[in-house]
Amino acid sequence: MHRPVEMVEVGARDGLQNEPELVPTETKIALIEQMMDTGARRIEVASFVHPKWVPQMADAEAVVAGLPKRDDVTYVGLVLNKRGLLRALDSRDSGGGIDEVGCVAVASDGFGEKNQGMGWEASIDVVRDICRLAHAEDMAVQATISVAFGDPFDGAVPMARVVDMAKRIAEENPKExxxxxxxxxxxxxxxxxxxSRLREAIPHIPLRAHFHxxxxxxxxxxxxxxxxxVSIIDASLGGLGGCPFAPKATGNVATEDVVYMLxxxxxxSGLDLDRLIAAARWFEGKIGKPxxxxxxxxxxxxTGQ
Amino acid sequence: MHRPVEMVEVGARDGLQNEPELVPTETKIALIEQMMDTGARRIEVASFVHPKWVPQMADAEAVVAGLPKRDDVTYVGLVLNKRGLLRALDSRDSGGGIDEVGCVAVASDGFGEKNQGMGWEASIDVVRDICRLAHAEDMAVQATISVAFGDPFDGAVPMARVVDMAKRIAEENPKExxxxxxxxxxxxxxxxxxxSRLREAIPHIPLRAHFHxxxxxxxxxxxxxxxxxVSIIDASLGGLGGCPFAPKATGNVATEDVVYMLxxxxxxSGLDLDRLIAAARWFEGKIGKPxxxxxxxxxxxxTGQ
Structure with missing residues (x-):
């Protein structure tokens, strides 16, 4: 009847990256496996960033090495630069490792300087470079424009700038x-x-949405x-997460809340609501807080009586 | 540019009615006065129900008597039957008292029997009677169809029934x-x-929305x-409230959250967001919980730097 939605589960990466506690590697793997049981088939599993900046992701390689090898699941790794991309490429072995990398341009200088050490223009080039290198290595790659709707330091972000950034990134043909x-x-x-403006500007590139x-x-x-x-939606189990560089930001939209609405x-969405609710309650126990x-x-x- | 929205502040009634604690009369009046300072001009101030069923509203007359007399603010009282309507009518004196009554039909028998002691068909007649009596006494009256989107005991509610109920209630010309x-x-x-179906079925009656x-x-x-x-929206400061007969229901949509989005x-919406946020924080202190x-x-x- 309606066109389906593909969910991208980001709890183990965007979620845990922004929780103050360090979560053990085996708990991360258990979370990812739980999400597969709910029906998740595309899962952000780690961020290949320097552990000095994001200690929560220091075990990225260990998480990836511990994942079950499954042809029907896409494991996504976030990379912010070439060094991260090389780590993601290195994770590949026979039938395992990262299947796809995500990279991030930033729509505003205030957040960009603090989060990635660069302004919006420079971040376009970084993303374009990652796309080219990934394609050369036969690695699937997608891109995100972050703080596209507002910046915690600069305030409003001009829509025309976001559309222009999207056009320049689209020239490198990311998968979305x-x-x-x-x-x-x-x-x-x-x-x-x-x-709507993006659909007009880059009609050949599928669009994804990432909301907190x-x-x-x-x-x-x-x-x-x-x-x-838009038919591809990011969400995190339980609404895990936040953002260390965005004051008072709370988590991603909760996967089960999105799935109920859809x-x-x-x-x-391919996901099972009852299993998601059970998984969220299970993970609340693991992390020790609601x-x-x-x-x-x-x-x-x-359901009635 | 866009058509405006009229907000109906329901925190002092639907909100406090469903909080477990009894809130002192003077705190209720202070809450209502705070809301006027944020810009609220239509405010549910009390429910005229039997204190045996809703002890939180036992001081309805005292609340109404303590309100400032203002020509530019509409004080709304909820009434579920003729007895409640008579109490609301009695509250009127020179320039004061209730300006408008709200009455409630229920779209499903499961909730209706537990909440109002009657099924959906009987509740239509009650609402029609209240409308007629109110009009005869020159009292403004509006109506709500509750559990219109689902019932905690019966599950799904047929849309055709809700539309049919609306048509029968609309014959008595409630103001909305x-x-x-x-x-x-x-x-x-x-x-x-x-x-959309309601707009077609009763195009002459303004529509209002009440969400939790x-x-x-x-x-x-x-x-x-x-x-x-729809141009008239109910909301409660802070998201106060719940529903004693609806297991696990949380509060109304929070006024400040609605106003931010709008x-x-x-x-x-005529309301000031900064004042709403200040009022919500003030009331959290009064009620002693987030x-x-x-x-x-x-x-x-x-706002940027």
């Missing part, structure tokens, strides 16, 4: 381009307009993005 | 008709369809309702 609302400021009217629920607009933004033609709207997930509290639609 | 997602199960696709955020879909539903032509979309509001945590859109 995402807009990231890294600090959770976007509203659906803005999401509709920006993704900091100001309670995350689910509304997912629906607006879907209606604007399922009740007749949109298939997560922002609302479906884990309330449960699904009442 | 609301759909209530009393237990927070609705999703935007459903909101779009049901309100139990499953994280509240803000998405507000936006869907607005896009379907303001960033270029839609005027409220679900996300804007009170995160603050508004970053």
């Amino acid at each position: 381009l995402a807009l990231g609302d890294t600090i959770g400021v976007a509203v659906p009217a803005q999401v509709t307009e920006l993704f 629920n900091t100001r309670n607009t995350g689910i509304a933004n997912v629906w607006a993005a879907y209606q604007a033609g 399922a009740q709207s007749g949109v298939d 997560l922002p997930s609302m479906l884990a509290r309330a449960g699904g639609f009442p | 008709l609301a759909l209530g997602d009393t237990i927070g199960v609705a999703v935007p696709a459903q909101v779009t369809e049901l309100f 955020n139990t499953r994280n879909t509240g803000i998405a539903n507000v936006w869907a309702a607005y896009q379907a032509g 303001a960033q979309s270029g839609v005027d 409220l679900p509001s996300m804007l009170a945590r995160a603050g508004g859109f970053p």
